Amino acid sequence: MLPLILREISFRKGHTTIMLCGLISVTALMTAYLSTESAAERETKRVARDLGFNLRILPKQTDMDLYWFQGFSDQTMPEATVERLANYQGVFMTYNHLMASLRQKITMGGGDVILVGVAPTITSPDKKKRPMGFTIKARTLHLGYQVGQRLGLKSGDTLQLSGHDFKIEKVMVEYGTEEDVYVYGTLKDVQGIAGKPGQINEIKAIDCLCLTADQDPISILRNELEKILPEAKVIQDRVQADARARQRQMVQRKFEFLSPFLMVCGAIWVAVLSALNVRERRSEIGIWRALGKGGGFIAGLVIGKAMIIGFFAGFLGFWVGNTMALEVGPSIFQITAKAIKTEWSYLVWSLILTPLLAAAASFIPAMLAVTQDPAETLRES
Amino acid sequence: MLTCESLCKYYQSSKGMVKSLDEINLSVSKGEFLEVRGHSGSGKTTLLLTLGAMMQPTQGKVVFKGTDLYRLNRAERARVRSSSIGFVFQMFHLIPYLDVVGNVLAGDDGNHSGACSKSEALLQELGLGHRLNHLPNQLSAGEKQRVALARAMVASPDLILADEPTGNLDPENSKEVCRHLKRYQEKGGTVIVVTHGDAVHDFANRTIDLKAGEIIPGPLLDPQSDEA
Numbered sequence: 001m002l003p004l005i006l007r008e009i010s011f012r013k014g015h016t017t018i019m020l021c022g023l024i025s026v027t028a029l030m031t032a033y034l035s036t037e038s039a040a041e042r043e044t045k046r047v048a049r050d051l052g053f054n055l056r057i058l059p060k061q062t063d064m065d066l067y068w069f070q071g072f073s074d075q076t077m078p079e080a081t082v083e084r085l086a087n088y089q090g091v092f093m094t095y096n097h098l099m100a101s102l103r104q105k106i107t108m109g110g111g112d113v114i115l116v117g118v119a120p121t122i123t124s125p126d127k128k129k130r131p132m133g134f135t136i137k138a139r140t141l142h143l144g145y146q147v148g149q150r151l152g153l154k155s156g157d158t159l160q161l162s163g164h165d166f167k168i169e170k171v172m173v174e175y176g177t178e179e180d181v182y183v184y185g186t187l188k189d190v191q192g193i194a195g196k197p198g199q200i201n202e203i204k205a206i207d208c209l210c211l212t213a214d215q216d217p218i219s220i221l222r223n224e225l226e227k228i229l230p231e232a233k234v235i236q237d238r239v240q241a242d243a244r245a246r247q248r249q250m251v252q253r254k255f256e257f258l259s260p261f262l263m264v265c266g267a268i269w270v271a272v273l274s275a276l277n278v279r280e281r282r283s284e285i286g287i288w289r290a291l292g293k294g295g296g297f298i299a300g301l302v303i304g305k306a307m308i309i310g311f312f313a314g315f316l317g318f319w320v321g322n323t324m325a326l327e328v329g330p331s332i333f334q335i336t337a338k339a340i341k342t343e344w345s346y347l348v349w350s351l352i353l354t355p356l357l358a359a360a361a362s363f364i365p366a367m368l369a370v371t372q373d374p375a376e377t378l379r380e381s
Numbered sequence: 382m383l384t385c386e387s388l389c390k391y392y393q394s395s396k397g398m399v400k401s402l403d404e405i406n407l408s409v410s411k412g413e414f415l416e417v418r419g420h421s422g423s424g425k426t427t428l429l430l431t432l433g434a435m436m437q438p439t440q441g442k443v444v445f446k447g448t449d450l451y452r453l454n455r456a457e458r459a460r461v462r463s464s465s466i467g468f469v470f471q472m473f474h475l476i477p478y479l480d481v482v483g484n485v486l487a488g489d490d491g492n493h494s495g496a497c498s499k500s501e502a503l504l505q506e507l508g509l510g511h512r513l514n515h516l517p518n519q520l521s522a523g524e525k526q527r528v529a530l531a532r533a534m535v536a537s538p539d540l541i542l543a544d545e546p547t548g549n550l551d552p553e554n555s556k557e558v559c560r561h562l563k564r565y566q567e568k569g570g571t572v573i574v575v576t577h578g579d580a581v582h583d584f585a586n587r588t589i590d591l592k593a594g595e596i597i598p599g600p601l602l603d604p605q606s607d608e609a
């Protein structure tokens with residue numbers, strides 16, 4: 001039966017192409033969506049770490065012009081500040097995580113880097129979430145992409161700083177942001193390198209919930225927090241983070257609605273085309289019957305055709321979808337290009353599910369073909 | 382070898398009952414070439430499809446080689462068609478995407494090893510040796526009908542049923558098709574042709590006339606060959 005189906009497929013090229021295109025579109029869009037989505041999920045953690053922070057707490061004396069120019073505060077405050085913030089039982093604000101860090105510009109390999117010492121994340125006691133971000137072991141460094149390039153270092157290499165050996169734990173992927181010139185280490189190590197023991201110069205408070213959210217809360221927050229943290233000042237960076245998160249969620253939600261819709265459209269497309277094909281082949285079906293072929297054979301012709309086209313569509317659709325994901329995924333999902341990779345498991349799924357979708361969709365046309373009265377068509381002259 | 386008793390086929394249409402076949406009694410013996418004549422609408426095609434296990438009659442029975450065809454289930458009837466009955470139609474009904482050989486072998490279920498060489502020999506005999514790999518749309522009407530003949534003949538069925546096989550052909554091609562049917566009959570096959578023309582007449586050894594679904598006694602009715 002397979003050679004028969006293949007001949008018919010190549011004979012009615014127009015019909016085949018239209019059916020193929022419909023299924024390719026569905027598979028391609030699904031593949032593109034799913035691979036960008038899983039990339040987006042992988043990225044979410046990073047995005048949240050960068051942009052989901054609602055508050056930055058800086059040393060009071062920080063020169064804000066300088067801060068924005070260079071990306072870190074020139075002042076420091078005691079490490080204990082973060083503990084005090086963590087223990088504060090205020091009514092105005094709750095948080096998920098607090099991350100204290102010491103940021104310092106140093107020269108490394110003939111260029112400037114920002115050395116960031118990260119204290120272990122403090123998780124809010126009433127939240128059960130695991131700490132975000134990455135944990136860094138003592139005497140190891142995580143290099144930003146640009147730093148790695150400049151120094152020609154890769155993970156496993158060793159680097160000497162202030163007379164101590166540091167192991168390069170990893171070189172990060174290119175983020176396309178200032179993080180590419182960051183070097184991360186533990187707070188202790190960085191305090192040692194910078195000669196500022198017990199000091200930090202930034203606290204990020206992630207996922208803060210402000211209980212006065214309906215009016216601009218910044219001044220209230222500032223007053224409240226600066227009362228308990230006289231050595232600090234508070235900056236809220238809500239706008240950009242929210243906008244990005246919302247945009248991403250919107251795209252995601254649109255696709256969540258779109259994917260079943262897409263499948264249904266694809267199925268209807270195949271069903272209609274199959275039915276037209278069955279109509280066109282009425283006399284052929286009559287002849288198969290006259291030649292003594294049974295209903296299983298007739299149904300096999302129709303469903304088999306859909307499945308074979310589905311198989312090719314699965315293959316091509318995966319290819320198109322994957323290309324789409326790599327090309328346009330980064331812009332619509334606000335994620336870095338490197339995060340999207342070819343998900344080979346989706347190829348397997350496309351090759352299984354697209355033929356199945358096509359088979360299901362051609363079931364009714366196949367039944368039309370099987371129940372068609374061959375005598376009717378054969379009488380026609 | 383083929384008999385039918387009080388065979389009736391009625392169609393229920395919006396304008397009332399149409400009696401397409403009315404109390405047909407017919408007996409065809411092995412090796413006969415029967416011509417069934419009748420005007421358009423007289424029930425010729427209906428008779429042919431009913432005899433050929435393709436259409437359930439409203440009433441009556443068709444006995445083919447000792448089996449009451451419409452007592453069989455659909456699958457069993459299909460098996461009878463595939464092994465013992467060949468059809469030829471006015472519209473040829475070739476499968477458009479299969480070449481000549483493919484069409485001839487369409488009914489073959491692939492377990493006859495000699496089927497391919499047999500079909501080619503048959504096509505040679507029908508003068509289509511140079512057309513084996515052409516598609517139906519590359520053939521003339523006469524050639525198409527000869528392909529259809531080859532398809533009907535290739536499994537060496539006991540019975541060939543032809544519905545206006547010459548209806549779309551010029552006199553020359555009509556004669557040729559009839560000659561091939563005749564040769565098949567002479568080799569021991571049974572042939573029933575329904576037609577409203579007279580191209581077949583000279584080849585048949587019996588002719589019956591059909592009018593409004595009934596067999597009418599005509600001058601050409603030859604009672605001596607009317608035996609089971």
Ligand SMILES: Nc1ncnc2c1ncn2[C@@H]1O[C@H](COP(=O)(O)OP(=O)(O)OP(=O)(O)O)[C@@H](O)[C@H]1O
Nearest residue numbers: 379392394399401420421422423424425426427428
């Ligand atoms: N589905 C149907 N519903 C109603 N009447 C039908 C149906 N099919 C056939 N008929 C009627 O049955 C009668 C016999 O039809 P049939 O096709 O057997 O005629 P025919 O002798 O083969 O005609 P022709 O020479 O034109 O092919 C016709 O009067 C036709 O109108």
Ligand SMILES: [Mg+2]
Nearest residue numbers: 379381425426
């Ligand atoms: Mg007819």
